[in-house]
Amino acid sequence: MSDETTTAAVDPATLTVGPITRTDIVRFAGAGGDFNPLHHDEERARAAGFPGVFAMGQMQAGMLSRLVTERFPIAAVRAYRVRFADKVWPGDELTLRWGAETSRTDETTGEAVLDIELEAVRQTGDVAVKGRVTVAA
Template structure:
């Protein structure tokens, strides 16, 4: 097992940029996850539903955010992870993943991390996690 990371309150994790998101990215995720809602692959259907076009599944961004965090702190030290879907992600948009350490409990050996996935100025996923620290 890798050693836990040393984190401090206010520490910003490096930003990871993904994209632009392609229709192929969305179709691959649909195949992996079994989500074949036409909002994710049929542009005409998405427009009739009131969207500007096809959107990515929220779980796709949530998975990217989880992968980002586990790359930063090592997956074996991720103790809890929760997300809230806050917006949509469309084909052609770029996703910025980021995190900030909001609290450290040295007695428990844990840190709280607030996470966001944004497309431009819009937050599409907001999350939080508890991680083991050194």
């Protein structure tokens, strides 16, 4: 396992990242200011009942947002929501996927928008993060 997370594009609606490394987790902690010891201290993570350290959910949420920003300019994003469903461990590989798209008119602004389902899935098939983004159409 290397210290660098690899990224491989499968198609415009799918992106594979990983394997996730401890270095990735620590780098994200530094960038985001999340120094909870469960994400970097093996002993503390085990004492809390986990098998080891794990990535913070915001790390996967950030990775998942990349699917959107590769297709739309950031100025088009109107809303971004995520729900954390499963932990991501060092060694995990994530498949970031684009799901259903629904077009509608925003009732408040009258703007044409797309609501897009997103998900980050571990190599086990377990969904780590579900997301939904609204973008200007």
